[in-house]
Amino acid sequence: MNTSLRMLMCCLLLLPLFSAGQDSASIYTAQLLQPPADSVRTKAIGRLAALRIPATFPLLMAINDKKLYLLDQKAVTVDSKPTGEGTYRLYSLYPDNTLLTNSSGQPLLLPLSALKTVDIPRGDRLQLAGIAPLLNLFSNDAQKRILAYSQLKNTGDSATLSILQAALAKETNADALRTGKDVLYAARLYKATSTANANAYIDSIGDNWSDNAPVLLRNYAKAGFLNQETAHYAAAKAVSLEKRYDSLQRIQNFFSGLSLGSILILIALGLSIVYGLAGIINMAHGEFMMIGAYTTYCTQVFFTHTLGIPQTDIFFLCALPLSFIVAGAMGWILERLVIRHLYAKPLESLLATWGVSLILIQTARLLFGDLTAVKTPQLLSGGWQVSPHLTLPYNRIFIIVLTLFMVLFTYLMLFRTRLGLQIRAVTQNRQMSACLGIETRRVASITFFIGSGLAGLAGCAITLIGNVVPDMGQTYIVDSFLVVVTGGVGKLAGTIFSGLGIGFFTKISESFFQAVYGKVFILVFIMLFMQYKPKGLFPDKGRIAED
């Protein structure tokens, strides 16, 4: 009862003050912009800072940021960053704070030279230090605003809240709005006097669902502010929010697993075909991935430096087929020089290709140094914000789509073309295929080309999510071998299933254990799995299965 009475009093007192303040604000603003004497300006700023009228905050903010300009005798400010051509967007400051437009309704763009800078001495600006946190609510920078909102977390005084409300009314950034609303609702919740009122604010906080909403509600429930009922309600709300958050987290994990799995599939696809066909364990497969990644990097450098095309997405589109071809060609050369002599000797090929991978890694290190990175194309930066707490990055979505596409491509190649028929025949029985007139060597060369090309493509895709380093292939090679082993050698379906399976398992176990123990767990799991299926998920049946 007491509190509500006091609030009423406050409102009554504030009302006339507001209108009177409005008038004096106009006077002070005018004095500030065209001061008859320096002392008048100093006094005007001091008065404005003391009055704390929301409408004047953009102006004061501009003073604080030293970004106050005059355009046709009117006070304006500019964006924190220029647009592409060195011009700035302009905002009016008082009495209203809006984006300035030209006659056709487009944002008005002007260089700084077209504006007259208003210099406010440091001494004058220092008078604003006391209200700096509040001023930041009206900053042009969304990050600053979010910070400013969260700094108000524990304030309960109504003058500040009314300023907060004014700031929220013109808030455009979704994240900032959420943070601000959270603070506002929380303050109101603590002031609520009836159960219905409090519950309504609890609901609002729930709907708003900012990051610290569960903590906030829990604290409120613990304090037992109003009565037991609201406390229970708040606690229940917090639990339901956390549950929803957990389920979203699960979706996020699922998605990460899908994306990791698709990278593994992309790498293991080539590995599996080559092993099935030629009995070759290609330890240098990861290095073809590295070659693909460096091809992407070179394409980027070529486009930006040699051709002088600034950051565009074209380079990535070109890099996709290029990385396939370059890595494929390298694979073809390797097949000609080394692999050809090692058919059906998997252990020997393992060692020889390991040597090749050492050579390739060292070559890359000498050519490119230790660390390079490819800029993510603009088109693929950012993510699809499904909800405030669930963002699916575009680059990972792209990798998943690419994998789908390449799996389809491999499937069609293997099962719908003459070459695929030959590849499958040679995989089953090399000698018999040769007897039937299949040029097994040619088939093997082409298969090696495609397999290495697929790895190159994977490398190109991985530049989207990581750095390009000479030994990047090594990170994935053991995992992708595990995929091949678990899936069964030379089996498309097996590779897909085990790739996805290992991807999911990794991500799910990472959410229980730490990443390292997750990996150990997977390994133990695979070893146990192979007790039942020693030849992988989809073993050959019948006579082929014999040694």
Added chain:
Amino acid sequence: MKTNNNTLLYILFIAVFAILLPAGYLSGLLSVNTISVWGRYFCFAIAALGIDLIWGYTGILSMCQAFFFCLGSYGIAMHLLLKKTATAGAVLPDFMAWNKIETLPFFWQPFQSFGWSLALCLLIPAVFAFIVGFVLFRSRIKGVYMAIITQALTLAMWLIFLRNETNLGGTNGLTDFSTILGFPLSSSSVKLGLYMISFVILCGAYFCCYKITHSKFGKVLQAIRDSESRVSYTAYKVVDYKLAVFVVAALLAAAGGMLYLPQTGIITPGRMDVKASVEMVMWVALGGRGNLKGAVIGALLVNFLYSICTSLFPDSWLFILGFLFVITVLYFDKGFMGLIDSIKQRFSATRFKTPQTTH
């Protein structure tokens, strides 16, 4: 004829490493570091003998020998570190204090005593090899599958050893020891002593392996390499043989690791990463697999080459190693020893075809 050749080789080997090198050091021609470096190579050679047993003679490509090697090293390192902390009057090794650990983890406790450390350094790898081998061989995992799974195992263990919370020193590994059984590690006579011990153990290990390979047991191992299914058709328990040789190889690797540690004074997880484990196999491949002399010579040669190349042209060592890998596999299937044999056979009339290993 052949035995004569062998005897000559043994005499030469012993003369060079047991007499010439120590004599060179005592007369001041060689620095103590050279002695120590060769001592380390002997440790690698001991591990290489194990790899030759399991890969060269039995045809199982195990990529986790580097891990067993490190298990031996880590065990001794833990003992030495505890001794050092005890003499310094501290309760815990420095790195644990930095990681804010209050009590000694339980698995460090037995390493307080030297005897227990020795026993555990051999027991842990043996038990580990037994369990892994049992699981893998029982489900008839072989060939490439075996290689990949053991490699993944090494990778996983490497990741675990890299962590700080496993209390094994993380990325920095264990280092900074002072004494072994009261003798200061930095003194040159201790280094010479360790060198000699390594040499004697290498010779002992060679002798044991020689006996194994020339016994009936060894013949079965080679039969398994050449045709596993036929051996099992003739009522041999293939799994038992494989398991036995896997454990023996793990023991040899661990013994090498145990001797290796006091001579280098540091052990990091880098010794057991994927690269290290493939390299260990390569020593045997380069020296000549299925040939115990080859394994020893390969390990010594590659490491000697490594120390020369890294000091002369550091950038190209990986190129040299890579080319060695490729050329050995492509052209010298039997490695260095095979090369020597084939040169010898040029002079003799007939050239026997070497049996092909089945895949």
